Amino acid sequence: MELRHLRYFVAVAEEGSLTNAAERRLHTAQPSLSRQIRDLELEVGVKLLERGARGIALTAAGRTFLDHARLALLQVEAAGEAARRAAQPEKTGMRRSRAARLPSPARHRPTWPAR
Secondary structure (H helix, E strand, O other): OOOOHHHHHHHHHOOOOOHHHHHHHHOOOOOHHHHHHHHHHHOOOOOOOOOOOOOEEOOOHHHHHHHHHHHHHHHHHHHHHHHHHHOOOOOOOOOOOHHOOOOHHHHHOOOOOOO
């Protein structure tokens, strides 16, 4: 199963139509999208959509799968964001202030005579 399968399935479920999802959201041909959804159903092993003249309807398995697909896509997005933050720690908003980068006063003794 690939992430694009999950994205395609979520788009179809939210649009309620293979044609609308293909044209409006995914910018792909409807027959190709239909084939991808069919491949996903074969991989999962259950029918996720009921196809009809007026669009699609999610099966009970499809409704359950939709919740998990959305969660998986959110997790993938969060993982990518976390990796980008880890790669650039100074850009996370946890920058040290200029004062925190200055040498501590204990290290520098005054050069003028003390009283």
